[in-house]
Amino acid sequence: MNQRIEIMGCQIDNLSMEETLQAIETFIKSGLPHQHVVVNVDKLVKASRDKELKHIINNCALINVDGMPVVWASRLLGKPLKERVAGVDLFEALMCRAAEKGWRVYLLGAQEEVVSMAKQVYEQKYPGLTVAGYRNGYWKQDEEVEVVEQIKAAQADLLFVAISSPKKEHFLGRYQAEMRVPFAMGVGGTLDVATGKVKRAPVWMQKSGIEWVYRFLQEPRRMFKRYFIDDMFFFVLLAQEFNAKFKGRGAN
Numbered sequence: 422m423n424q425r426i427e428i429m430g431c432q433i434d435n436l437s438m439e440e441t442l443q444a445i446e447t448f449i450k451s452g453l454p455h456q457h458v459v460v461n462v463d464k465l466v467k468a469s470r471d472k473e474l475k476h477i478i479n480n481c482a483l484i485n486v487d488g489m490p491v492v493w494a495s496r497l498l499g500k501p502l503k504e505r506v507a508g509v510d511l512f513e514a515l516m517c518r519a520a521e522k523g524w525r526v527y528l529l530g531a532q533e534e535v536v537s538m539a540k541q542v543y544e545q546k547y548p549g550l551t552v553a554g555y556r557n558g559y560w561k562q563d564e565e566v567e568v569v570e571q572i573k574a575a576q577a578d579l580l581f582v583a584i585s586s587p588k589k590e591h592f593l594g595r596y597q598a599e600m601r602v603p604f605a606m607g608v609g610g611t612l613d614v615a616t617g618k619v620k621r622a623p624v625w626m627q628k629s630g631i632e633w634v635y636r637f638l639q640e641p642r643r644m645f646k647r648y649f650i651d652d653m654f655f656f657v658l659l660a661q662e663f664n665a666k667f668k669g670r671g672a673n
Contacts, residue, residue, distance in 0.1 A: 425484070426500045429465050429658045432479045433486055433495075437503045442514060444483055449524060449578050449603045456481045456597045457606040458590060459508045461488030462655045463647060467587055469658055474587045477594040485511070489630030494659050498666060509611045509621065512581060519579055520547035527575050527602070529568070530558035530583030531612040538616045553577045558584040565592075572600045580605040583612045 425432045436444065448455040458464075458481045468475040478484065485506035486492055495502040519526050526543075528536050540552045554575035560568055572580060580602040582589045589607035597605050613619040621627075622635035637644045 426495065426502065428460075428491065428495055428498065428500065429469065429662055430475060431460055431465055431468055432484055433460055433491075433502065434484050435502050436483075436485065436506065438506050438510065438514070440503075441483065441485060441506050441511065442518065445515065445604050446518075446522075448482065452603055454597050454601055455483065455604050456593050457483040457485070457604060459485045459487035459506070459511075459607070460491060461486070462490050462652050464586060465491065465658060466652055466654045469654070471587060473594075474590055477590050480594075489632075490655070493630070497659070498662060507627070508606070508608055509614055512606070512608050512611050512615070515579060515606075516543050516550065517547055520550035523549075523551070524578040525551045525553040525576060527553050527572055527577035527580045528555040528583070528612065529572065529580065530556075530589070530608075531610075532559075533557040535612050535616055535618055536583070539612045542616055565596075569596045569600055572602065578603050581611070582607045583609060585609070 424435070426435050427433070434441075434444075445457075456477075458478050460468075460478065464478070468478055485508075486495075486502055487505060487508045489505055492502050492505050516526065518524065528539055530536065531539070536555050536557050540555050544550050544552060554571060554577065556568060556571060580600065582593060582605065584592070584607075586607065586609065589609075593605050593607065610619060614621050619639065622632040626632050626635050633648055637648055
């Protein structure tokens with residue numbers, strides 16, 4: 422695995438999609454628990470304000486970038502990342518490989534009708550795929566131990582957690598070792614996309630780095646605060662790091 426790059430206080434593995442898949446296969450072969458996380462603008466902003474979240478991110482076995490603005494920032498800062506490894510694309514690739522290699526999958530999160538539909542959709546799409554279990558993302562605090570035990574009993578190789586950030590990172594940070602799943606990945610709203618509940622932006626928007634515009638137009642009321650208030654702090658973080666970089670050059 423390539424040396425990690427630090428951007429705005431968060432570690433990132435400079436890997437392509439194929440290199441990421443190879444690393445995950447190694448994790449599964451080991452049988453030991455590994456946690457994965459994708460970093461985007463929203464995650465960097467949240468991590469700058471949540472020390473526990475930043476600690477969890479930086480201690481994950483595998484950290485990818487899902488967001489072109491972060492890729493562009495890496496180039497501006499002189500730490501160019503190879504490519505964006507979108508969570509939805511990685512999920513799709515892993516479901517395909519799970520069917521090919523006999524890996525067992527557990528789906529956790531989203532609404533009951535969405536997660537159950539995702540199971541049906543992918544079992545039909547990839548014959549031979551084993552979905553060892555699934556559960557919706559709505560449980561009470563006192564049910565958390567029960568959720569962990571269900572996942573542990575399923576003996577899955579891959580765990581996909583479709584709940585919001587930073588809840589999913591904290592959940593995996595607390596229980597990944599106990600659940601003993603070789604590879605656990607937070608997938609956010611990926612199951613909504615996979616089942617057609619939410620449409621993904623056209624490819625040209627994905628490649629242009631403006632997929633967020635399409636997402637905003639789908640749910641303007643819900644996404645306005647995230648994109649136009651909370652995430653604007655990303656540019657403050659970028660300016661601070663850019664300034665620190667040039668101050669460091671001047672000192673040398």
